[in-house]
Amino acid sequence: MTHNALFSHAFTFYFQMLNMKIHPDRYTFPSLINACAGLLDVGMGNLVHHHVLQMGFYSDLYVSNALIDMYARFNELGKARNVFDNMPHRDIVSWNTIISGYSSNGYWEEALSLFKELRKFSLVPDFATVSSVLPACGGLVSFVDGGVVHGLVEKTGMRAHTLVSNALLSMYFKFLDLENCRKLFDETVARDTVTWNIVICGYSQSGLYEESIKLFQDMVSKFEPDLLTITSVLRVCTHIGELNYGKFVHKYMMRKGYACDTTASNILINMYAKCSDMVTAREIFDRMKCRDLVSWNSLINGYFRNGCCMESVNLFKMLKVVLEPDFVTYVTLLSMSTQLVNLSQVKQIHSDLFKVGYDSCLVVGNALVDAYAKCGSTEDSLTQFYSMKRRDIVTWNSIIATCVHFDECDIGFKMITQMRREGVMPDEATMLSLLPICSVLSAKRQGKEIHACILRLGYHLHVPMGNALIEMYSKCGSLKNSVIVFEHMKTKDVVTWTSLISAYGIYGEGRKAISAFEEMKRTGVTPDHIIFVSVIHACSHSGLVEEGRAYFNNMKKEYDIEPQIEHYASVVDLLSRSGLLAEAEEFIVSMPFTPDESIWGALLSACRSSTDVKIAERVAERIVELNSENTGYHILVSNVYATLGKWDKVRTIRKSLKNRGLKKDPGCSWLQIHNRVYVFGAGDRHHEQYEEVNKFLELLNDLLRKEGYVADLKFVLHDVDDDEKREMLCGHSERIAIAFGLLNTKPGTPLQIVKNLRVCGDCHTFTKYISKIVQRELLVRDANRFHLFKDGVCSCRDLW
DNA sequence: CTAGGGTTAG
Numbered sequence: 001m002t003h004n005a006l007f008s009h010a011f012t013f014y015f016q017m018l019n020m021k022i023h024p025d026r027y028t029f030p031s032l033i034n035a036c037a038g039l040l041d042v043g044m045g046n047l048v049h050h051h052v053l054q055m056g057f058y059s060d061l062y063v064s065n066a067l068i069d070m071y072a073r074f075n076e077l078g079k080a081r082n083v084f085d086n087m088p089h090r091d092i093v094s095w096n097t098i099i100s101g102y103s104s105n106g107y108w109e110e111a112l113s114l115f116k117e118l119r120k121f122s123l124v125p126d127f128a129t130v131s132s133v134l135p136a137c138g139g140l141v142s143f144v145d146g147g148v149v150h151g152l153v154e155k156t157g158m159r160a161h162t163l164v165s166n167a168l169l170s171m172y173f174k175f176l177d178l179e180n181c182r183k184l185f186d187e188t189v190a191r192d193t194v195t196w197n198i199v200i201c202g203y204s205q206s207g208l209y210e211e212s213i214k215l216f217q218d219m220v221s222k223f224e225p226d227l228l229t230i231t232s233v234l235r236v237c238t239h240i241g242e243l244n245y246g247k248f249v250h251k252y253m254m255r256k257g258y259a260c261d262t263t264a265s266n267i268l269i270n271m272y273a274k275c276s277d278m279v280t281a282r283e284i285f286d287r288m289k290c291r292d293l294v295s296w297n298s299l300i301n302g303y304f305r306n307g308c309c310m311e312s313v314n315l316f317k318m319l320k321v322v323l324e325p326d327f328v329t330y331v332t333l334l335s336m337s338t339q340l341v342n343l344s345q346v347k348q349i350h351s352d353l354f355k356v357g358y359d360s361c362l363v364v365g366n367a368l369v370d371a372y373a374k375c376g377s378t379e380d381s382l383t384q385f386y387s388m389k390r391r392d393i394v395t396w397n398s399i400i401a402t403c404v405h406f407d408e409c410d411i412g413f414k415m416i417t418q419m420r421r422e423g424v425m426p427d428e429a430t431m432l433s434l435l436p437i438c439s440v441l442s443a444k445r446q447g448k449e450i451h452a453c454i455l456r457l458g459y460h461l462h463v464p465m466g467n468a469l470i471e472m473y474s475k476c477g478s479l480k481n482s483v484i485v486f487e488h489m490k491t492k493d494v495v496t497w498t499s500l501i502s503a504y505g506i507y508g509e510g511r512k513a514i515s516a517f518e519e520m521k522r523t524g525v526t527p528d529h530i531i532f533v534s535v536i537h538a539c540s541h542s543g544l545v546e547e548g549r550a551y552f553n554n555m556k557k558e559y560d561i562e563p564q565i566e567h568y569a570s571v572v573d574l575l576s577r578s579g580l581l582a583e584a585e586e587f588i589v590s591m592p593f594t595p596d597e598s599i600w601g602a603l604l605s606a607c608r609s610s611t612d613v614k615i616a617e618r619v620a621e622r623i624v625e626l627n628s629e630n631t632g633y634h635i636l637v638s639n640v641y642a643t644l645g646k647w648d649k650v651r652t653i654r655k656s657l658k659n660r661g662l663k664k665d666p667g668c669s670w671l672q673i674h675n676r677v678y679v680f681g682a683g684d685r686h687h688e689q690y691e692e693v694n695k696f697l698e699l700l701n702d703l704l705r706k707e708g709y710v711a712d713l714k715f716v717l718h719d720v721d722d723d724e725k726r727e728m729l730c731g732h733s734e735r736i737a738i739a740f741g742l743l744n745t746k747p748g749t750p751l752q753i754v755k756n757l758r759v760c761g762d763c764h765t766f767t768k769y770i771s772k773i774v775q776r777e778l779l780v781r782d783a784n785r786f787h788l789f790k791d792g793v794c795s796c797r798d799l800w
Numbered sequence: 801c802t803a804g805g806g807t808t809a810g
Binding site for chain 2: 231234235238262263264265266267268269270292293294295296297298299300301302326327328329330331332334335362363364365366367368369370371392393394395396397398399400401404427428429430431432433434435436463464465467468470471493494495496497498499501502505528530531532533534536537566569570573598601602784
């Protein structure tokens with residue numbers, strides 16, 4: 001007969017006894033209360049407690065101890081505590097029961113404070129006391145209290161007790177004190193299954209997966225693992241994708257009869273799915289006698305992660321026949337639609353979720369924020385975000401990432417303020433989202449603050465974090481800091497090297513970019529297709545035509561990486577930027593791809609600064625034919641026509657853009673002075689020092705003319721007369737920013753300016769002159785790269 | 801045991 005059946009019989013006998021008018025005595029109740037506790041029968045428990053009070057046994061020690069235990073098992077610690085507090089006499093068992101009650105339900109503080117209270121009495125803690133309070137010390141990660149209890153254990157020799165040594169071991173794993181764990185484990189002679197489970201699980205949770213497997217192998221030769229051991233090891237195999245050992249464990253389970261356990265089978269399905277063996281995962285699923293929702297979800301998710309969306313969807317349809325899908329099922333479906341960038345599907349699932357009421361679930365809401373963003377709808381993503389009543393760190397990280405993705409940096413920065421106001425602490429993912437915002441805005445001060453946070457939280461050793469920091473510093477004008485971060489990184493991946501190479505690229509340090517690439521090869525990191533874009537780009541911005549071409553040619557030969565259209569675009573940029581327009585055009589014709597707007601655009605950008613009118617017109621026509629969705633290319637073409645004085649064509653393009661509702665990004669420049677950011681638009685007449693800045697610009701123009709500067713009117717892209725053109729050039733946002741910066745900082749201070757578009761040829765000349773006249777270093781970041789103007793020359797060597 | 805959020809270029 002099972003325990004439960006026996007417990008039920010106890011009730012039957014009790015009621016028979018009452019019917020026969022036989023009075024229970026104080027020996028009747030403890031076992032009856034234990035039965036209520038064992039069956040978790042709250043109603044019966046309350047009834048029995050009522051009888052205890054009625055019959056006057058409430059001051060009995062044994063009855064009260066049993067009641068404390070019962071209420072603790074019901075997770076009704078208030079009632080347990082009430083019984084405890086009202087006892088006229090307590091023994092060590094009373095204390096142990098209440099402490100263990102708190103401890104096993106996660107009330108660590110209460111357990112610990114009662115333990116401290118106990119020590120004021122003359123009662124002596126025993127093995128049960130200690131093994132109840134140790135989990136509390138671990139749960140609170142209290143090294144001090146843990147040390148005190150450990151001292152007590154050593155003094156009284158209680159470590160010989162397996163229960164106690166297990167609890168100690170478990171606590172040191174929570175402290176992540178692996179050294180002490182090893183020592184304790186090695187010294188423990190009386191090991192049981194629990195001891196092994198603690199170390200196997202502990203090492204796995206500390207990330208030492210190999211160690212965990214080794215211990216399991218050691219254990220199998222001496223001890224019979226239980227289901228918990230097996231599932232721990234399987235989890236390790238799943239984590240590291242260790243299919244072979246997973247298969248071994250699977251066979252072992254079948255021999256021992258563990259394979260019919262539902263949870264164990266679910267873990268097996270996940271293990272095989274993670275290792276991309278969907279055939280076996282399916283076999284296990286098909287053979288299961290009792291499938292639960294987790295089994296279905298695991299298989300559906302497995303198929304999706306392995307790229308078999310059809311199977312996923314079919315299974316989902318089958319699932320709906322036998323069971324009601326839960327929010328996990330729907331979240332998986334959302335992930336799938338997100339990956340497929342299928343906005344209408346996301347909306348369909350959203351309405352299904354609404355119907356079954358899962359739309360208020362936090363995880364679901366978070367998945368929706370992300371799904372809408374990744375399917376291209378900022379609007380829906382923001383609506384979903386604002387509609388959520390509860391938000392956690394994931395919600396905030398998703399919406400901040402969305403802002404970054406859609407270049408809504410201002411909203412992103414506001415979000416972080418609001419998030420802190422709502423009491424949510426940023427985590428690693430938040431930092432990784434925020435750094436790109438700093439990069440885009442060139443917000444070095446904020447970037448440095450985040451860097452300080454990262455150091456404080458110890459995230460700086462993580463590779464993606466270092467990578468983001470390299471990019472942040474380089475985009476914020478500090479190549480030096482990028483290199484320092486790079487050099488401090490212990491582990492470097494392709495992305496790390498790509499970030500460094502790109503950093504060198506935008507500062508025109510092509511040679512350094514090349515030697516970084518060569519050094520990367522020596523360290524054994526394998527290049528990917530993206531790093532070649534960066535390398536060629538770096539060559540292009542330093543005029544290293546031969547080197548760039550060589551890297552392009554070697555991609556396939558040396559690294560077996562097939563050049564993509566973006567590599568061809570890089571080469572077109574490389575050739576045309578150095579003035580080899582004809583060669584660039586030939587190169588395009590010989591491509592194995594149909595040239596798209598990125599290819600023609602690269603060539604046309606270079607045409608702007610050349611005098612080859614014929615090529616410019618030819619290329620412009622090509623781009624017009626492609627009728628791109630991207631406004632940038634139309635603007636580029638329009639600008640080229642404007643430079644050539646073909647105003648009718650300019651008007652046609654502007655009209656067609658207007659008709660399609662497309663708008664040009666207005667030019668703007670900004671700079672930071674004493675922790676404040678000043679933003680200026682083109683022709684800005686509303687900034688706070690308009691009069692002064694305007695006068696100062698006139699003064700500068702006079703000085704410049706004396707030095708030999710002549711305004712190059714072909715860079716005015718509007719059909720107006722020459723005087724107006726001259727005036728319009730003065731209105732370019734970078735000039736306003738420069739003049740403003742010069743006026744508001746001490747002589748000799750270097751200035752740092754950011755422009756959202758590419759700097760125009762005339763402003764480039766203008767800034768060169770300025771740097772000489774006022775003897776200042778001007779670091780300008782435009783849409784393409786950095787220009788360091790110093791003493792009349794620019795670091796880009798006019799390869800802008 | 802299943803489910804939601806971070807990286808490189810143009």
